Amino acid sequence: MVDGKEMPPIGQRTSRKQRPKPRTKPSEVRRSELLDAAARLFIAQGVEETTVEEITLAAGVAKGTFYLYFASKPEIVIALRERFIEGFRARIRTALDSCGQEDWPERLNAWVASAVGAYLDGYELHDVVFHDYRPHFRQMKGENIVVTDLAMMLTAGARAAAWKLDDPRLTAIVLFQGLHGAVDDAIANDEKDGDRLSAHLSELFLRMLGTNRQAG
Amino acid sequence: MVDGKEMPPIGQRTSRKQRPKPRTKPSEVRRSELLDAAARLFIAQGVEETTVEEITLAAGVAKGTFYLYFASKPEIVIALRERFIEGFRARIRTALDSCGQEDWPERLNAWVASAVGAYLDGYELHDVVFHDYRPHFRQMKGENIVVTDLAMMLTAGARAAAWKLDDPRLTAIVLFQGLHGAVDDAIANDEKDGDRLSAHLSELFLRMLGTNRQAG
């Protein structure tokens, strides 16, 4: 997920032949199995309530092996967070890729629908991996990559005169957090119909953008 | 520790029934001192990192006394949360009370400005008291009272034809969470100028509502 696809285990020198023959398991497979086991347990029981030993048991390795792949328990939460974010972005990217490049309202609809869908599907893991995430401790603009992605799209749409836009980042934040809150509410109220919610949100957002429907 | 100085006359101890005379300290005061001490320590060190003993030390009482006022440590976090929410609502209410009853755009501006101000002032405590708050575990609609308040205001404005409104709750959520996220971002970027932010947000929100400025 994070460290490429077919890379040899970390710390392995580029040995004499090709890839160093996998020991018991190739490093990323092991790592991935640990991440999967952790995600499952964290969702089911919570992070605090899950011991490292439970994770390794579920992954079929010894306790010490955990620490060959992650420096500490918090570290695996961070790794899961990165995996989550990448999955989230990929889903949005895929949705946008099947839109007309210049149909900006459609692109916004696609963004909303895919984000709602991704969040509805993954909110349990989301809660786990973002529980300890402190936005205020993050200094740099653009820390939230999803917001940054969106701001870029909004800017592109504005450049194409699809809508007006004073402050792309602020607008992107309002869209993202608004959507986030709306989905949270839907989940809390057990309304898992993402399509209806997406439609409503899109309309709201397009209106906020003062969308020029002729421009698309 | 060095108490005993502000105790009521010894003679009064015998009268059980009279008025609920103050003890060493009136119960409300003690409770409040504990809440204050806890808030201070939680902000400075975090909740987990603060022990009940530290709280009682800071409040000048013995460890056991804590449990006369709060059933458990998590309980005092909940109490702080409630205090925080009430302060937040009060600040918004005050702001709205100095607006024209029927000037809806002004009312929305006032809501935005006061919410931004309250959050900027209290975000440290906010982070503490909401860290363990899980929206998805809350079942009931309207759990977030601030959102509910706002939805009611939006509905009233719509009834007065100040703006259009399809889904008051959804709109309220987007406004609230959007504002929330925008302030988080401002804090993270160390831009504590609430006025500029409020102005931007208000404009965005009024546009989203399709505000009819004639209607105000």
Next chain:
Amino acid sequence: MVDGKEMPPIGQRTSRKQRPKPRTKPSEVRRSELLDAAARLFIAQGVEETTVEEITLAAGVAKGTFYLYFASKPEIVIALRERFIEGFRARIRTALDSCGQEDWPERLNAWVASAVGAYLDGYELHDVVFHDYRPHFRQMKGENIVVTDLAMMLTAGARAAAWKLDDPRLTAIVLFQGLHGAVDDAIANDEKDGDRLSAHLSELFLRMLGTNRQAG
């Protein structure tokens, strides 16, 4: 042992009556029971091999109670060391007190005999409490109080012309460490006859001091 005899528990304010009525056990009794239990177990199994839980079990308290009296496991070793040293010195002091004040050879004999006796009796505990003691990390002259005591005695004897003495501290060190090594050797060879050893050592030492037997 260390904190006086009848003092109230640490942290206890000098309460309204006399001594604060002992809770379950007076503080020094508890402390002493923990020290005794630890000494027994450390001798039998070694320090590393003894868990804090074993100590508390043997002392009849809960695990946490240990940390009410000692900051850490190494800390109780230090406390035992202090207790050991005090016992050692007391034994020597008692022996010297029953000597003629001015009979210096007799005083030296008494010092040797009591030190040999104390060490033979307590070498097991000695090994435990001095295992981690690093002489080189100690800066100040006179860190070893037993050596310092002895140097003072040697100086007094020299002043009375009982013997010659160039360097009291150096001489004291040689006597103390020489005796120490001699007893170690006796123990290793299972020769526990302290009297014979003492006699030999005394003779050696008196000769080293160039003792003037007329002076006594």
Next chain:
Amino acid sequence: MVDGKEMPPIGQRTSRKQRPKPRTKPSEVRRSELLDAAARLFIAQGVEETTVEEITLAAGVAKGTFYLYFASKPEIVIALRERFIEGFRARIRTALDSCGQEDWPERLNAWVASAVGAYLDGYELHDVVFHDYRPHFRQMKGENIVVTDLAMMLTAGARAAAWKLDDPRLTAIVLFQGLHGAVDDAIANDEKDGDRLSAHLSELFLRMLGTNRQAG
């Protein structure tokens, strides 16, 4: 890690029987490199604090290689101890070899001076390798070879009527441990002038032996 440069010609790998040709490194060299690395790390960080992996890293071999040369971690401490003792004895032997064979006071002076010098130079390693050494667990007389060497020298001197001697071993122990303690004290007080100390000790020891200066 970046090995392979000093390997023997590949062709030789096939010859199994020939002479025990050097492998990557001759076994003695490897062993010595491991000992050196361990000594350096043990002195700098302590034995407990040094991991086997750190030793192998410092020696430029893989973790498993350690166990081809030493059965366990404690074992390498023992090996270092033996190396230390041999160096110590060699230094003394060299010093004695440049003395008149029959000048016994000079020989004693030489013994003291070389022992003081060797200990001052090597006390850091000494502390490491003797930390876990328990004299009382050693059964056999003469376990401490340096003491035994000394006792033999003292006996020879006595036979030559250079001094009187009742109990050679006891005397040797007192000299050795006395010197040991004196150097410890000098180190603790940061007085690294071995010559002055040696002179004082020699005088003390010669007096203890009742040296007959005519006899030398």
Next chain:
DNA sequence: AATGAATGAGAATTCATTCAT
């Protein structure tokens, strides 16, 4: 001979909570 991934036992310490006084 050399490697290094995998193993898994093992214990100190914290701190929320109780309850006898």
Next chain:
DNA sequence: CATGAATGAATTCTCATTCAT
């Protein structure tokens, strides 16, 4: 009301050692 001594559950992480390659 107030106190504070006593309780004891609960879990991370290290690292010596092994062994398949």
